[in-house]
Amino acid sequence: MVDTDVAVVGGGIGGLTAAHELAERGFDVTVLEANDRFGGKARSMPATPETETPPLHGEHGFRFFPAFYRHVIDTMERIPDGDDTVADNLVETDATLIASVDGPGQIADTRTPDSLRGWLEAIRPAFAEDLPADDVRFLLERLLYLLTACEARREEELDDISWWSFIDADNRSPEFRDRLAYATQALVALRPQAGSARTIGTIYLQLLFGQLDPTRPTEHVLNAPTSVAWIAPWLDYLERLGTDLRSNAPVRRLEFDGRRITGVVLADGETVSAEEYVLAVPVEVAPTLVTPELARAAPELGRIERLETAWMNGIQFYLTEDVELTRGHQVYTDSPWALTSISQRQFWPDDEYDVGERGPDAVEGVLSVIASDWETPGIVYRKPARECTREEITTEIWTQLKAHLNVTGTTLSDDLLVDWFLDPAIVETEEGVGNQSPLLINTVGSLRNRPPADVDVANLTLAADYVRTNSDLASMESANEAGRRAANAVLECHASSSYAPAEVWELSEPTAFEPFKRQDRIRYRLGLPHPAEVTQSVRSLTRRLGGRA
Incomplete structure (x- = not known):
């Protein structure tokens, strides 16, 4: 018995994009997400208890949308949000601070x-x-x-x-x-x-x-945490289109008869059957679902496990003041952990997301920071982030920020800090910390190991940031493009219909070359x-x- 037209395994940006494109064309779509929230690495999470006051939100890392992001922006323009669209929640930045420990930072205008x-x-x-x-x-x-x-x-x-x-x-x-x-x-x-x-x-x-x-515009950010400004309206829209969104539905295996996928077996034993299947799980999860039989049928699936991952995770510092820094990003050029940050409340109007009405009364500012290097020793404990505890990671990042921002005066002081929220994917182990949500990284020669969206299994397509796309980059943009390519592969199986394909853009370079x-x-x-x-x-x-x- 067929439960749905298309079963999408994974509710991150790639999976939701594939569901969006197919649901708008009348397909019955079911999305199976292992976590309790949709949105993958882009999702927001409650950072404070959901008691009498609405919670503050924390994130895997802040979002930014450079000018060459075409696919994600197009999707946002098609998601209703009240009388507007999600694309109306994008705010242009003005400047990037390039901070150094050796002297005053440089300001790069992004207008x-x-x-x-x-x-x-x-x-x-x-x-x-x-x-x-x-x-x-x-x-x-x-x-x-x-x-x-x-x-x-x-x-x-x-x-x-x-x-x-x-x-x-x-x-x-x-x-x-x-x-x-x-x-x-x-x-x-x-x-x-x-x-x-x-x-x-x-x-x-x-x-x-x-x-x-x-x-x-050179780049945009959102006017509220990602799940508030983007993911929640997206889920509402998909449900109005008839999409069945199932959270807390981890998949145990794909059933394969040698030619086609015949079902998705969930961890609780339930089997979901469909005519078409979209695999949209993260790069570290995909190999656990690729059986030897699947790899023989589609060798490109077997090469996914050769792709490499690294750590790029975020922390939010909740402050007693809205320390604006620059109206854009900050890049800390001498930081051993390759830090970047953005002071977020300046982009969050109170009518969209009132920080002052959430969490502890003292919170007035949110400084969101991403650490990209987890292998280099820090300046406090002289250890890589991987070998630190969560508390040590927090202290180390805060200290590196102060070393860059307090060169010519005191911009950050300890009495500003109310609380912090470190990505919960960073979990403590006996050796330091582990990462339950690593990031695909580009390495020399890795293009040959990136599979296409349309693999050599009759009714299986891929929609994730490790799929071969025009940007070839672990990003929301690449995942969105992959979701469109997966949807188009499904549509090609219905060539007798009048479905218009999802649009896919090439990267633009000057025609003079x-x-x-x-x-x-x-x-x-x-x-x-x-x-x-x-x-x-x-x-x-x-x-x-x-x-x-």
Whole structure:
């Protein structure tokens, strides 16, 4: 007996997106989520007891939406929220603080430039004003290399080179390494020594293009915690479309007859059967559901377990004052744990989410922080975050923040701190802490291990951030795109119908470089190197020999 048209296993961004696209087209969809809340890593959680007053919320980490996020924004524009849509809950940022322990921080304007001077000021932080001129020229050459390389070269050559090697970081200035090699790690957990030149370079360019695009804001944040501003209205909309949303429904196994999935067996023994199945579980969970039989039928499923994960988790500090810092993000360039933060209440109007009416009476501000490096010793306990207790992690992060923000005065003081909420996925063990929600990371050569949404099982598709997408990045955007691709694979099985496919956007790059890409496509087919490859080799060699190119 078929219970539903489509069973979606996993209620994160990828699973909810697939459900959204299919439910809007009239499919009967059931979403099975293992946790008590939907939204995956994007969800919010009560951080204080739900007693007489509404609770404060904590999160896995703060959300931010750069300009190149097309899929997520389109989905938000289609989710009703009162008289508006969820997209109306997005707020543009103004500036990013690049904080250092050595002196006053730099302010990078994130507003769309409206003059030539504004454009020059906007692009200046991307290349860091204190970089040696030779390093700036070299970086521009590297970025031009990427912009003029054909897609085949990017996928088959640049995916096998680390960003660290591609930008010759070992032979550049310390300022170059501090400001640029680690820039993407702080924002999107892309590790320069491990991540590929293809992915990190592409995302770096997308962030830069977003800064200079006059048609779109550089970046957005939400006007309330994620579940309040986005996930809750989304779930309401899906239910109105008839979607069956089942929380606390972990899956034990997929039943497979050698050709098709025949059912999903839940932990309580119930079996859910459907015509089509969408697997949208996290990267660390997927291999537990891929049996040897499934891996033989679809080898791409067996390669998921080769993908690597790292830790990128957040903590919220609840303060007696709304310490605004900048109206945007803060990047702590010298922090051993690669911290980034955002002071959130300035973006949360009281009519959307009144912090003062929630939790302890003293709370007036929320500073949300993400730690991206859990392997490097800290400055208090001289241990990596992995080896610390939850209390030690909190003390260490707070101390690193103060070391950066109190250089020229006291911005953060201990008497401001009311309470904190560390991601509950960080659990204490005998050796320190474990992580129940690690993050997929891009590594050299990992593209070949990322499966497509449509795998070689007749009625199974994938919708998660490890699916091969245009951005190739563990993010809400990639998960949303994967959900759309999974929905489209389901729709293709109903080709006789008039269903319009879910829209999927390519990453946008200036068309002026297309002729150069076409030329490089010919060179690549002939086995010739990219013209800039020689420049890279000569420069690296001469620097090692102490000369200049």
